[in-house]
Amino acid sequence: MAVGKIELVPIKTRILTDKDDIVEIIESYGRDIVGKNDIVSVAESVVAITQGRIVRPEELQPCFLAKVLSRFVPQKGSLASYYGMQAAMDAEGKWRVFFAMVVGMLAKLVGISGVFYRLAGKQAALIDDVTGTMPPFDKHIVYGPQDPDGVAEQIKARLGCYGAAVADVNDLKRAAILGTSTGLDPQQLSRILIDNPFGNASQMTPIVVIKNYAMAERAVQG
Amino acid sequence: MELLVSFFIFICALVLIIGMFIIYQGNEKVCFLVQDRTTFKLEQLTADKAVFSCLIPFTNRTGQDGTVMDAFPRHLLPQEQFDEVEVKSTLTLADNPREDGYWEALILLGNTSSLAILTVTLTAKNGNISTTIQRMVDMPIEIYYQVVGRTNWHINKDRIVMSYQEIMAALDKGVNVQRQEAI
Numbered sequence: 001m002a003v004g005k006i007e008l009v010p011i012k013t014r015i016l017t018d019k020d021d022i023v024e025i026i027e028s029y030g031r032d033i034v035g036k037n038d039i040v041s042v043a044e045s046v047v048a049i050t051q052g053r054i055v056r057p058e059e060l061q062p063c064f065l066a067k068v069l070s071r072f073v074p075q076k077g078s079l080a081s082y083y084g085m086q087a088a089m090d091a092e093g094k095w096r097v098f099f100a101m102v103v104g105m106l107a108k109l110v111g112i113s114g115v116f117y118r119l120a121g122k123q124a125a126l127i128d129d130v131t132g133t134m135p136p137f138d139k140h141i142v143y144g145p146q147d148p149d150g151v152a153e154q155i156k157a158r159l160g161c162y163g164a165a166v167a168d169v170n171d172l173k174r175a176a177i178l179g180t181s182t183g184l185d186p187q188q189l190s191r192i193l194i195d196n197p198f199g200n201a202s203q204m205t206p207i208v209v210i211k212n213y214a215m216a217e218r219a220v221q222g
Numbered sequence: 223m224e225l226l227v228s229f230f231i232f233i234c235a236l237v238l239i240i241g242m243f244i245i246y247q248g249n250e251k252v253c254f255l256v257q258d259r260t261t262f263k264l265e266q267l268t269a270d271k272a273v274f275s276c277l278i279p280f281t282n283r284t285g286q287d288g289t290v291m292d293a294f295p296r297h298l299l300p301q302e303q304f305d306e307v308e309v310k311s312t313l314t315l316a317d318n319p320r321e322d323g324y325w326e327a328l329i330l331l332g333n334t335s336s337l338a339i340l341t342v343t344l345t346a347k348n349g350n351i352s353t354t355i356q357r358m359v360d361m362p363i364e365i366y367y368q369v370v371g372r373t374n375w376h377i378n379k380d381r382i383v384m385s386y387q388e389i390m391a392a393l394d395k396g397v398n399v400q401r402q403e404a405i
Contacts, residue, residue: 057291057375071244071372075287075332081370130289130370131327138327139291 005216008197009033010205015136018052023154025050026207034159037214041189042155043198044126044168044178045133046206047145054140057083057130065094069101078129078141087141092121100124126168126178134204144168148179156181162214165189169196250288250371252330254280254338256380262388264396265341270349274384274392275341277316278365285332286371293325293367295340297384304359307351310343311363340365342384355393360385 011029016022026040034040048054062070062082070085078084089097097120104116117125126144133142145151148166155164166179167189175193177186189210197208259278266273282288295311312323316337320326330336340363346354361384368377 057370062374068240068244071240071247075372081289081372082374083370130291131329135324135326 005212005219006192007211008192009209009211010197010199011207011209012205013207015134015204016046016050016206017136018050018054020050022047022050022151023158026155027158030159030207030209034161034209035211036160036162037212038161039184039189039210039213040155040159040161040164041167041193041208041210042151042164043206044145044148044166045128045142047148047151047166048126048142049133049137051146053143053146054137055087055143056140057081060086060090060141062086063089063094065089065098069098072101072105078127078132079124081129083141084127084129087127087143088120088124091123091127091143096121097124122178145178149181150179152179152181167193167198169193169198171196247372248284248286249373250286250330250332250369251283252280252288252290252367252369252371253283253378254278254293254365254367254380256365256382259340259382262342262384262392264392264399267351267393267396267400270351271343271345272351272355272393273341273343274389275339278313278338278340278382279335280330280338280367281335282330282332287332288330288369288371289327290325290330291327291368291370291375293338293365294323295342296364296366297342298362298364299359304357306347306354306357308345308347309361310345312341313365314339314341340382355389358386358389 011033013025013029016025022042026042030040060083063086066086066089067082070080070082073080073085079088100116100119103119107115123144128142130141131138145166151166152164163181163184165177165184167175167177169175173194175190177189180186180189192210193208199205256278260276262274262276264272265275293313295313297309297311299309313325314320315328316339318326319339342363344351344355348354363382363384365380365382366377368375
C-alpha cells in the first residue's frame with residue numbers, strides 16, 4: 001500500500017479513567033476529524049483503563065507460586081514482580097502460567113524464545129506493571145483490554161468510518177494490533193503505526209486517525 | 223521404591239537450586255541518603271511566606287531494579303511546640319520536577335542513583351514571616367517511600383531535621399543574594 005498517501009492524525013484528549021466510555025470519547029473528540037475513508041486506532045492501555053481493567057499492587061495477594069515464578073522473569077518484564085505475576089495468574093489461571101513457564105524454560109534451553117508468552121495467554125503479554133502508564137495510573141497494574149475486536153466494531157459503527165483498531169505500540173518499533181473491525185489487515189496497520197504516532201505518553205493522545213486509508217487501499221488494488 | 227527415592231532426591235535438589243538462585247538474585251535496596259542531603263537554601267521570601275529547599279540523593283544499592291511507587295515528606299511541628307506558622311512540604315524528582323506534590327512512580331535501575339527536591343514552605347499565621355521565623359524551632363521531617371522490587375512492596379522511612387540554625391543561615395544567605403541581585 002502506498003503509505004505516503006496516508007496521513008496519521010493523533011487526537012489529544014483529557015486523561016481518561018474507568019468512568020469513561022471509550023466509544024463515546026472517540027465520538028466526542030473525533031467527530032469532526034474522522035471521515036468514511038479513515039481508520040480510527042486507539043491505544044490498548046487506554047481501552048483497558050476505560051474498561052476498569054486496572055489494579056493496585058496493594059490490592060493483590062501474591063501466592064507462593066507467583067513469588068517463585070516471578071523470579072525467573074527478566075527484571076525489565078512486567079511479570080518480574082510478585083504483583084505483575086499474580087495479575088497474570090488472576091487473568092489467565094495459575095496453572096496455565098506455571099505450565100507455560102516450565103515449557104518456556106525448557107524451550108529456552110534448546111534456543112527457542114517467546115514460548116512462555118505464547119502459552120501463558122494474551123494477558124500475560126499485555127499486562128503493564130506499575131510505571132507503565134501516565135499518572136494517575138502510574139501506580140497501577142494495567143491489564144490488556146477485553147474484547148478488542150468488539151471495541152473496534154463498536155467504534156466503526158458509531159463513527160461510520162472505514163474501520164477501527166486497538167493497538168499496542170511503543171517507542172521500540174513494536175506495534176501489535178490486538179483487535180480490528182472486520183476486513184482490516186492487522187499486519188498492514190502494524191506497519192503504518194510502527195513509529196508510534198500515539199507518542200511516548202499515549203494517554204494524552206490515545207487516538208490516532210489513519211486518514212484516507214480506504215482510498216489508498218483502493219488505489220493499490222486497482 | 224528406588225524410583226520414588228530418586229524422585230524425592232530430584233525434588234529436593236530442585237528446591238535447593240531454586241532457593242539458592244533466589245538468594246543469589248537478591249532484591250533491590252532503595253534508600254534515601256538523608257545524611258548526604260544538601261543544606262536548605264531560601265527559594266522565595268515574601269511578606270508572609272518563606273520557601274526553602276534541599277536536595278536529597280536516593281540510590282539503589284544492588285543490581286536488582288526497584289520501583290519507587292510513592293515518596294512523600296511528613297513534617298512534624300506540633301502546635302504545642304510552635305503554633306505560629308503553617309507548614310507545607312513536598313518531594314519531587316530533581317530531573318523531572320512537579321509542583322503538585324504528586325510522586326510519579328519510577329523505576330530506579332540497579333546500582334544507580336537519583337536526586338529528589340524537598341521543598342518546605344513556612345507561612346506565618348500573623349502575616350509577617352520575617353519576625354515569626356525568628357522564633358521557629360527545630361523541625362524533624364520524615365521521608366516516607368514505598369518501594370517494590372522482587373519481594374513484597376514495603377514502606378521505608380528516613381528522617382532529617384530542619385534546624386533553627388539552618389533556617390536562619392539559609393534565610394541570611396538568601397536575603398543577601400536577593401539584595402545583591404537587586405543592586
